[in-house]
Amino acid sequence: MPVIEVADLVKEFRRPKQQHGSFAAVRTLLTREYTVKRAVDGVSFRIEPGEMVGYLGPNGAGKSTTIKMLTGILVPTSGTVQVAGTTPWRDRARNARQIGVVFGQRSQLWWDLPLRESLWLIGRLYDVPADRFAQKQKQFAELLDLGPFLDTPVRQLSLGQRMRGDLAAAMLYDPSILYLDEPTVGLDVVAKERIRTFVGRLNRESGTTVVLTTHDLDDVEELCDRIVLIDHGKVAYDGDVDELKARYAPHRELVVQTDHLEGVEGAEVVRREEGKVWLRFDPSVTPPAELVAAVLARHRVTDLSIVEPELESVIHRIYADRR
């Protein structure tokens, strides 16, 4: 049974119509004309418990608006959302106990308090029993290496430290669903990896359902098996990451280091550079093992590798096709 069920979800924003000419600002205020922006336009999907789903789309596609409706911050114009048996905007308190939310751009921690006290307050707000709180704090301090800055006021934390604190805060009360909105934005490679490892572990060990919006597709490659891609408020793709690649980028490249290679049957030479040759092939037509065997049988090869298409380039292709 799905833990998140979204059906025909629509969110429209009404904005005063911008007037032009003299006294434009005053006339904009006085005329009661509005333009309507349909930020989310009939979105439906279901997420099963324990899934990790990347909710992706270009800027302005409607990702944050959807997440705000799932978390109960915004009320939809029409459509339904069920999150573990609740309608988020009607039952905000009950919904808040079953979800953890981390926004990369904004913290839910108290700016002036040391991280330790922020965590303690969140534990109190969510009625976490004292022994459970102590156990969770210890566990997260180890996994996220919070120790060195637990007593530092949040405003003095680096972005990476603050994000680790926010993740601990979001998971202190054992929510079964975690929403992550751009969790690695602005972080260095090491900090990104630490966040991804922690989220992957939560999912494996506690079965936490994760909905992740991000522009960093390495987050998705590492964590998600499934992608829901939205564009102009509508679902453009919902399915397996591998299937997406197979559908939109069926070709692979075999990179061969050799002194001479004219061509091989079943593949096309697409690039040559400093003793390397790039051969493009479709693995459903030319099996990689056969291609490699054919190359090795006829050429003196010092190195070879097969390059998978990057998710980033696949997704750019989809956006470009839809424009």
Ligand SMILES: Nc1ncnc2c1ncn2[C@@H]1O[C@H](COP(=O)(O)OP(=O)(O)OP(=O)(O)O)[C@@H](O)[C@H]1O
């Ligand atoms: N409060 C609001 N009032 C009016 N329009 C809004 C409001 N919030 C969002 N929008 C508009 O709705 C559309 C979708 O915005 P949303 O923030 O959901 O996109 P997004 O996919 O999260 O984009 P990004 O990747 O840039 O964060 C945009 O055109 C945006 O300008």
